[in-house]
Amino acid sequence: MTELIETLQFVYAPQVVNGLAIGVAVILMALGLTIIFGLLDVINMAHGEFYALGAYLGITLASKGVNFWLCLAIVPVVMALIGYYTERALIQRVFHSKDRHILTLLLTFGLAIIAEDAFRLAYGPNPYKPESPIPGASELFGMILPNYRLFLIVAGSAIIVAVWLVVYRTSLGAMVRAAAFDRHMASSLGVPVSKVYAGTFAFGVALAGLSGVLLAPIYSVFPTMGKDFILMAFSVVIVGGMGSIKGAVIAGLVLTQIQSLSSLYISPVWGDPLVFGIMVLFLMVRPQGLAGRLGHG
Amino acid sequence: MKHLTIAAAIAAAFTATFISTGAHAQQGPIKIGVVTPLTGTYAGIGQQVKWGIDLAIKEINDKGGILGRKVEAIYEDEEANPNVAVQKAEKLFQVSKVDFLTGTVNSGSTLAVGQVAERNQRLAATTVSFSDAITGDKCSPNMFRVNAKAGMQSAALAEWMVKEKPGATVYYLGPDYEMGRSTVAAFKAAAEAKGAKSVGEVFAPLDNKDYSPFFGQIRAAKPQVLYTSVAGNDTVRFLSQLSEFGLAKQMQIVGAAGSVTAQNMGAIGKAADGYVTGAAYSAELDNPANKKFVADFKNTWKAEPDLYGVDSYGVMYFYKAAVEKAKTTDTDKLRAAMRGLEWDTPQGKKTMRAGDHQAIQDMYAVKVVNGKFQIISKVPGEAAVGADTCTKF
Numbered sequence: 189m190t191e192l193i194e195t196l197q198f199v200y201a202p203q204v205v206n207g208l209a210i211g212v213a214v215i216l217m218a219l220g221l222t223i224i225f226g227l228l229d230v231i232n233m234a235h236g237e238f239y240a241l242g243a244y245l246g247i248t249l250a251s252k253g254v255n256f257w258l259c260l261a262i263v264p265v266v267m268a269l270i271g272y273y274t275e276r277a278l279i280q281r282v283f284h285s286k287d288r289h290i291l292t293l294l295l296t297f298g299l300a301i302i303a304e305d306a307f308r309l310a311y312g313p314n315p316y317k318p319e320s321p322i323p324g325a326s327e328l329f330g331m332i333l334p335n336y337r338l339f340l341i342v343a344g345s346a347i348i349v350a351v352w353l354v355v356y357r358t359s360l361g362a363m364v365r366a367a368a369f370d371r372h373m374a375s376s377l378g379v380p381v382s383k384v385y386a387g388t389f390a391f392g393v394a395l396a397g398l399s400g401v402l403l404a405p406i407y408s409v410f411p412t413m414g415k416d417f418i419l420m421a422f423s424v425v426i427v428g429g430m431g432s433i434k435g436a437v438i439a440g441l442v443l444t445q446i447q448s449l450s451s452l453y454i455s456p457v458w459g460d461p462l463v464f465g466i467m468v469l470f471l472m473v474r475p476q477g478l479a480g481r482l483g484h485g
Numbered sequence: 486m487k488h489l490t491i492a493a494a495i496a497a498a499f500t501a502t503f504i505s506t507g508a509h510a511q512q513g514p515i516k517i518g519v520v521t522p523l524t525g526t527y528a529g530i531g532q533q534v535k536w537g538i539d540l541a542i543k544e545i546n547d548k549g550g551i552l553g554r555k556v557e558a559i560y561e562d563e564e565a566n567p568n569v570a571v572q573k574a575e576k577l578f579q580v581s582k583v584d585f586l587t588g589t590v591n592s593g594s595t596l597a598v599g600q601v602a603e604r605n606q607r608l609a610a611t612t613v614s615f616s617d618a619i620t621g622d623k624c625s626p627n628m629f630r631v632n633a634k635a636g637m638q639s640a641a642l643a644e645w646m647v648k649e650k651p652g653a654t655v656y657y658l659g660p661d662y663e664m665g666r667s668t669v670a671a672f673k674a675a676a677e678a679k680g681a682k683s684v685g686e687v688f689a690p691l692d693n694k695d696y697s698p699f700f701g702q703i704r705a706a707k708p709q710v711l712y713t714s715v716a717g718n719d720t721v722r723f724l725s726q727l728s729e730f731g732l733a734k735q736m737q738i739v740g741a742a743g744s745v746t747a748q749n750m751g752a753i754g755k756a757a758d759g760y761v762t763g764a765a766y767s768a769e770l771d772n773p774a775n776k777k778f779v780a781d782f783k784n785t786w787k788a789e790p791d792l793y794g795v796d797s798y799g800v801m802y803f804y805k806a807a808v809e810k811a812k813t814t815d816t817d818k819l820r821a822a823m824r825g826l827e828w829d830t831p832q833g834k835k836t837m838r839a840g841d842h843q844a845i846q847d848m849y850a851v852k853v854v855n856g857k858f859q860i861i862s863k864v865p866g867e868a869a870v871g872a873d874t875c876t877k878f
Contacts (some may be wrong), residue, residue: 199701206697315718315752317725325731332704334729337697406729407694408721408752416694451698457661457690 199452202331207448208441209337212344213406215440216399217421219351219433220392226431227368227388229288230279233296235396235421236414237303242267242397243404243413244307247316256321256401263401264394271393274299275386283385300414307411315410336405343402351395352433364388368431419460420444423467429477438478514555515814517542517804518577520570520598521588523562529748530590530613530793535560536786537612537797538587544781551805552812559583563594570594571601578605584814585609587800590793592616599628606816608823610803612796615742617671620843624875627816629823629842631803631835632796633765636671636871637848638742641864642763643675645850646710646739648862654684656708656736658699658723660715661688668714668741676712684708689715696723700730714741721752728756737761747791750856760853766792766832767851767858775831799830803837803844836866841875 217239224232232238245266246259254262278299282291322335355361366374367384375381399417407416424443428435443466447459454462470477519538522531542556550556559581561573570589577583578601586602586609589595595614602609603625610629611619617636619628646653655676659665665688673683685706687699693715703711715723724745727733739761750757768779768789778798782790790798803826808814811822824839835846845866851858 195705198705202701202704203698206695206700209697210695314748315721317721317752317754319754320729325729332731334731336729406726408718408725410718416692448698452702455661455688456693456698457688460690 211444236418242400267397271390435479518583541801641848
């Protein structure tokens, strides 16, 4: 009996809580991706590199003596500007052509490759790891949990709720959803559609940059870091339903828990195939995902 | 691009032919072919190889060369690719007529170049490759290894561990591919043979981002020692996450020689402190020969020597001692002289084992203290080298 309690306490419970921290990280990545897809119909292959850019901006500011909390505020603003002008300068140019899907996919894919090499040139191939801004660990019911991960769970959840509120409870959000649903109608009703598009792209990019700063103390910063979460984030977006915030949250939590708990029983190498298997199943059986598209209910 | 490379190779081959006309064996300078990665991922290692060899050759030539002949090195870039290494080695033997070949880094290149040496009836030595097979089941009568093999590193570490914590319980975490599985298996065998008890193992995917899903199992197994062979950025994450979860304080963390290196030490920071590994060299080694070597190396190249630099420096003295003993560069006589040869290096006296061409040398357990490796114990070479498993000669 005590053995069972010990297993629950030392093996399962920490597994679930650790999985939760990873889940929040994945959802933060998936949110930006799903919003950009849901509204712009653009699959942003460079999303991971925007995440990396956020992290690199964070360590650059930190090396100039800016403290971590200030970085958390500055980086998303800078990233939003970068995102806004990326959309206006590059994506809008190919957005209205017939091969929009292929062209934007190739464009963002190219951006990703250039960005990765640019990081290598600017910062070198070796990894950086910022010090944890909240060091130490707390004991909760016999589980030892790093304080920073607890903070990540709380702060990440707050960001997710805030994003949901902005999209579903503000007039700005209503404009965004209207533009996603029918851009000609929205535009004839006076919604500045092209600005809304650029703004939404900027918002998604800012979220990626914010995740970069938030996650750097745990996962370190290096040129190929953009590839880290991106596959998992794409799976979450597909399983959750492309463009759905609610779907991304549910899928993000479920998929990371599956991965975390399965690693107790099967070789951890099977974690990724398991998740991608679920994604393929969804594509076959329920291609619209758990919930529908943004602006479509 | 491919055509360009071929054209360049042909042009280089012609130039080399013209330059080398008139140079015959036993006269003129002794030529050492060095096939080493000068570009690409392993360029950093190739740089140390070149620095070590150039420094040794300068010293040898300043003192009159070998048997009165000057020594010169001819470099070829192998790009850490066995196919390229074979072409370049063939070219060095056939066109440049080198007397001896060294420099290969990647174990696959060393094995392939050994066969080229056999065909050309010349001798070669590696100063870097770790794979046990080179002086084990894939040994070659024409290939020698002057550096320590992987098995010697784990034996040294296991030796230190059981002395420090007799009957220690050990947990293993490696990356899930050939290198990870073989390093864990080798260390496990060495540790269990010396009385340690294994309490669990897990293999994480390469480039794993979060190790916390494994911490519950590790904590439940309550090991005294945690062995790891993850490398590069994986080590950064693994060690910093261990200390984030407060696990690093509860157990002694040990690992493979390639896990914590100069490249990732900075990013790991404080979380690397206390990490112990088995190694064949540290620039901190306290003996007069090493102090002089480190000072000369720093003076000449404005950089600190590492394991690869010192072994590549040492191979030139190995060759010099053998030629002086054989009084010729004739392959068969030289091979006989190399077998059982004892020579001095900054790492101390080394002995070339006749049965498998593996150098026997003292090994060390080294610990990270404030971002630097410090020697904490010495394991005699005989205890670390293990049995001779070569059956080809």
